[in-house]
Amino acid sequence: MIERRLERMGVMTDRGKAAAYGIFSLSVLLALWICATSLFQWIEPRVLPSPAQVIRQFAWIITEPFSGLRLPGHILFSLERWGWGVLTAGLVGIPVGVFFAWNPWFKTFLNPVFELIHFIPPFAYIPLAVLWFGASTATQAMVVFVAAFPAIVINSQLGVAQVQKIYIDAARVFGASPFRTLCRVVLPAAAPSIYTGLRIAISNGWMALVGAELVVGKVGLGFMIAQGQENASVATIFVGVITIGCLGVLIDTLVQRSERYVLPWRRVAS
Amino acid sequence: MGQSRTLQVAAGLGAILAWIIIWAWLTRPGGPVPTLYFPAPDDVWAKFVRMWQRPYIGSTLPDHILASLYIVLTGWGLAALVGIPLGIAMAWWKRLKWIVFPTFQLIRPVPPLAWIPLTILWLGIGDSARISVVFIAALVPWLMNSMLAVYSVDRLLLDAARTLGANDRQILARVVCRTALPTLVAAARMALGNAWSTLVAAEILAATAGLGYVAVNASQLLDTDVLLVAMFMIGILGICMTGLIGLTQNWLAPWSVLGARRD
Amino acid sequence: MEQSAGKMAPGTTNPAQEAPAKLELRNISKWFGPVGEGVHAVDDCSIEVKNGEFIVVVGPSGCGKSTLMTVGAGLEAPTHGEVLVDGRPAGPPGPTRSVVFQKFALFPSETVEQNIKFGLQMTGVSAAEQETRLAEQLKIMGLELFRKSYPSELSGGMQQRVAIARALVMQPEILLMDEPFGALDAQTRTILQEEVQRLHREKHYTVLFITHSVEEAVYLGDRVVVMTKRPGRIKKVIDLPRDVVWKTGDIELAAEHPEFIEFRREIWGLVREEIVSI
Numbered sequence: 001m002i003e004r005r006l007e008r009m010g011v012m013t014d015r016g017k018a019a020a021y022g023i024f025s026l027s028v029l030l031a032l033w034i035c036a037t038s039l040f041q042w043i044e045p046r047v048l049p050s051p052a053q054v055i056r057q058f059a060w061i062i063t064e065p066f067s068g069l070r071l072p073g074h075i076l077f078s079l080e081r082w083g084w085g086v087l088t089a090g091l092v093g094i095p096v097g098v099f100f101a102w103n104p105w106f107k108t109f110l111n112p113v114f115e116l117i118h119f120i121p122p123f124a125y126i127p128l129a130v131l132w133f134g135a136s137t138a139t140q141a142m143v144v145f146v147a148a149f150p151a152i153v154i155n156s157q158l159g160v161a162q163v164q165k166i167y168i169d170a171a172r173v174f175g176a177s178p179f180r181t182l183c184r185v186v187l188p189a190a191a192p193s194i195y196t197g198l199r200i201a202i203s204n205g206w207m208a209l210v211g212a213e214l215v216v217g218k219v220g221l222g223f224m225i226a227q228g229q230e231n232a233s234v235a236t237i238f239v240g241v242i243t244i245g246c247l248g249v250l251i252d253t254l255v256q257r258s259e260r261y262v263l264p265w266r267r268v269a270s
Numbered sequence: 271m272g273q274s275r276t277l278q279v280a281a282g283l284g285a286i287l288a289w290i291i292i293w294a295w296l297t298r299p300g301g302p303v304p305t306l307y308f309p310a311p312d313d314v315w316a317k318f319v320r321m322w323q324r325p326y327i328g329s330t331l332p333d334h335i336l337a338s339l340y341i342v343l344t345g346w347g348l349a350a351l352v353g354i355p356l357g358i359a360m361a362w363w364k365r366l367k368w369i370v371f372p373t374f375q376l377i378r379p380v381p382p383l384a385w386i387p388l389t390i391l392w393l394g395i396g397d398s399a400r401i402s403v404v405f406i407a408a409l410v411p412w413l414m415n416s417m418l419a420v421y422s423v424d425r426l427l428l429d430a431a432r433t434l435g436a437n438d439r440q441i442l443a444r445v446v447c448r449t450a451l452p453t454l455v456a457a458a459r460m461a462l463g464n465a466w467s468t469l470v471a472a473e474i475l476a477a478t479a480g481l482g483y484v485a486v487n488a489s490q491l492l493d494t495d496v497l498l499v500a501m502f503m504i505g506i507l508g509i510c511m512t513g514l515i516g517l518t519q520n521w522l523a524p525w526s527v528l529g530a531r532r533d
Numbered sequence: 534m535e536q537s538a539g540k541m542a543p544g545t546t547n548p549a550q551e552a553p554a555k556l557e558l559r560n561i562s563k564w565f566g567p568v569g570e571g572v573h574a575v576d577d578c579s580i581e582v583k584n585g586e587f588i589v590v591v592g593p594s595g596c597g598k599s600t601l602m603t604v605g606a607g608l609e610a611p612t613h614g615e616v617l618v619d620g621r622p623a624g625p626p627g628p629t630r631s632v633v634f635q636k637f638a639l640f641p642s643e644t645v646e647q648n649i650k651f652g653l654q655m656t657g658v659s660a661a662e663q664e665t666r667l668a669e670q671l672k673i674m675g676l677e678l679f680r681k682s683y684p685s686e687l688s689g690g691m692q693q694r695v696a697i698a699r700a701l702v703m704q705p706e707i708l709l710m711d712e713p714f715g716a717l718d719a720q721t722r723t724i725l726q727e728e729v730q731r732l733h734r735e736k737h738y739t740v741l742f743i744t745h746s747v748e749e750a751v752y753l754g755d756r757v758v759v760m761t762k763r764p765g766r767i768k769k770v771i772d773l774p775r776d777v778v779w780k781t782g783d784i785e786l787a788a789e790h791p792e793f794i795e796f797r798r799e800i801w802g803l804v805r806e807e808i809v810s811i
Contacts, residue, residue, distance in 0.1 A: 017368065018364075018367075018368045021365065021368030021369050021372075022368060022369075022371070022372035023372075024369075025368075025369040025370070025372060025373060026372050026373065026376075029373060047391075047392065105281075108278070108281045108282060108285050109285050109288070110285075111282065111285060112282075112285050112286045112289045113289060116505065119505045119508055119509050120501050120502075120504055120505035120508070121466060121467030121470050121471075121504060121508065122467065123383075123467055123468075123470045123471035123474065123482070124467075124470045124481075124482070124485060124500070124501050124504045124505070125501070126471070126474060126485075126486075127474065127485045127486050127488065127489030127497055128485075128489065128497060128501065130489050131307070131489045131492065131494065131497065132307060164636075164638075166634055166636055166638045167638055167640060169603070169606075169608050169632075169634070169638070170632070170634060170638040170640070171640075171651075171655075172608060172625075172626045173606055173608065173626045173630070173631065173632045173652075174628070174631075174651050174652030174655050174656075174699070174703070175626070175627060175628055175652060175655040175656045176651075176655045177655075180655065184640070184643075184651075185640055188640065188641070188642030188643070189640070189641065189642065191642065206381070207381035207382075207383065210381045210383050210384050211381070211383045211471045214383060214384075214386065214387070214471070214475060215471075215474055215475065215486075222384075225384060225387045226387055228387060229387030229388075229390055229391055232391060234388065234391060237387050237388050237391070240384065241380050241384045241385070241388070244380060244381065244384050245376075245377075245379040245380040245384075246379075248379040248380070248381070249379045252379075263642070264683070265641050265642045265643070265644075265683040265684075265685060
């Protein structure tokens with residue numbers, strides 16, 4: 001009915017329709033949540049808190065320290081660990097990937113170690129990281145590294161391997177040395193693929209970080225959720241989950257948006 | 271071509287051997303790496319054999335493996351039962367997609383692991399908490415790829431089938447299902463990968479058996495060799511499961527692997 | 534070696550019969566993979582390109598024309614035979630021989646101006662000189678408005694103009710063109726063919742041009758080399774008249790000239806034999 005009315009108003013495109021349906025379904029969901037909790041109390045607040053309770057908890061964690069830190073503090077700690085992990089993975093992973101494509105012997109030799117990191121899920125490294133580094137930033141950073149590293153290596157390698165021979169020929173014809181060919185022709189041509197790898201790595205790393213923080217640590221968003229479980233406070237868990245989800249989306253959007261500035265020649269998709 | 275392939279395999283095996291030797295040399299008695307941090311290869315092997323026969327924290331290694339497999343396959347299977355029909359339906363009826371997708375998009379960015387504390391609070395630390403977390407982790411790839419599978423059917427092929435006299439049912443059976451199959455196999459593999467890795471984390475947090483449980487206990491008891499056995503088993507089982515799905519693809523959709531086989 | 538072929542007077546081709554050819558492919562054979570086992574692409578081909586001459590190689594697709602070009606540019610070593618420039622072994626690829634590739638091969642991450650300057654930067658031409666030459670080429674090829682654009686923002690025809698500019702800016706002694714218009718639509722191709730014809734008439738570049746289009750060969754070439762199917766051998770060399778009226782005008786008009794039609798028929802007959810024979 002809403003749809004028909006809007007159509008009559010002439011503002012309804014397919015996209016608008018989709019949005020209208022989406023808003024409608026999400027409002028139904030929200031209404032159901034409100035009904036089930038604050039309005040009719042079908043579900044105990046201990047099991048499912050009302051939206052108001054979650055918002056109150058949010059405000060409380062932002063203003064009052066929770067386990068020693070306010071919400072921004074926890075976020076910063078999480079971001080720091082994640083940043084170290086992703087940074088190291090990028091600094092190590094990109095050269096490794098490029099050399100994997102450049103020199104098959106190098107790849108053959110390093111491959112067993114790489115496959116070990118690739119095929120054992122990052123979370124399985126949590127106990128090892130705890131044993132090695134205890135409850136320090138390095139523990140979580142190592143888990144993030146393990147989660148981020150394979151995507152970077154694989155995509156960098158793919159990017160370099162996919163550079164068409166004709167570009168390398170062209171560079172040779174115009175007198176470029178192998179090193180300059182690598183820097184000016186191969187790496188830029190592989191850059192979109194490397195970028196994709198980084199993007200996957202960044203989101204993988206974020207997922208892994210949450211896992212690592214759930215298991216070990218005294219600060220961070222994952223720790224906050226774990227603490228919520230400990231105190232049987234579902235509202236705290238909700239706050240943590242929402243924050244993690246929003247930050248994940250935010251980071252991914254930023255990375256996606258930045259591509260056109262980092263790789264300006266990709267502005268027009270071929 | 272065959273010769274260079276043999277050479278490649280030989281070089282690969284040589285590299286593995288080289289790394290085992292490096293590993294053994296680094297962890298030798300009085301070597302640079304203390305065995306508390308990284309055990310020697312023979313210790314790991316001995317522990318593996320021992321764990322295969324005698325129980326470690328409650329169960330033998332095969333039982334831990336079965337416990338893990340049970341959870342992961344149940345969660346993965348349930349996710350398939352929900353994800354495939356829902357994905358296909360969402361691709362077919364766009365109104366359904368418009369209704370369901372926003373909610374799905376809202377849940378998607380949350381790492382599946384973040385649900386663990388919630389499921390533990392709601393369902394206790396029994397199997398159901400882990401199964402539901404695995405379910406959430408596997409649902410996303412199942413659903414997204416089922417949707418993609420329908421979208422990826424080329425309209426031109428549908429038109430071609432229609433001009434050749436096929437009716438809707440024949441088109442669905444011969445064209446849509448068959449062209450969508452490789453994407454579905456890819457979905458199965460991705461879903462299982464996600465499920466397996468999430469399960470490991472779930473077992474670290476809340477379990478009484480399973481490989482992740484072994485790993486976290488070994489870490490607390492400083493049994494590094496046991497920890498390595500568990501990690502290797504997790505990796506090997508992961509490879510085996512994705513490998514099996516790869517084989518099904520050869521069998522179900524041989525046309526989609528022709529390119530890969532030509533080497 | 535920086536001497537430009539463009540500065541050569543038109544009359545200098547006569548004494549060239551005594552002097553060594555500008556570019557000579559002597560008894561070239563090329564095998565991909567082991568000899569006798571792999572693919573035999575080219576078999577015993579000899580082509581001489583004299584100073585200021587425009588040689589077109591035509592043949593059925595897959596006959597090894599492009600192989601001839603890569604060998605001529607020094608990108609691949611021939612299995613047998615040798616490549617000579619001014620009678621001396623040519624060696625690795627270098628700025629004396631510039632190449633225009635079929636798929637343009639413009640570096641996607643560099644702007645038009647960076648692409649054109651690429652070779653100058655690699656060979657250490659001074660910055661001031663780079664700018665003058667760049668400006669000159671941009672003007673000649675009508676690219677001034679696009680100097681800051683990326684290749685992906687240009688049409689196919691424009692991209693190929695950039696590729697030609699990138700080759701010409703090196704002031705090469707020899708220009709190698711490998712089906713440069715093969716990837717373009719018919720209208721753009723016509724316009725660029727006329728432009729290349731005009732460039733050659735004005736500047737007398739020494740060109741080895743590969744194509745599968747008979748019409749293009751007749752319109753552009755001073756001499757046309759017809760190749761057999763794989764392994765590519767030279768089937769026949771046909772001398773075309775120079776400085777005739779129909780060569781200086783539009784290709785559309787040229788194609789109606791009786792002489793053009795006669796040559797086209799003869800060459801197409803030769804190529805056709807190769808395509809239909811088993």
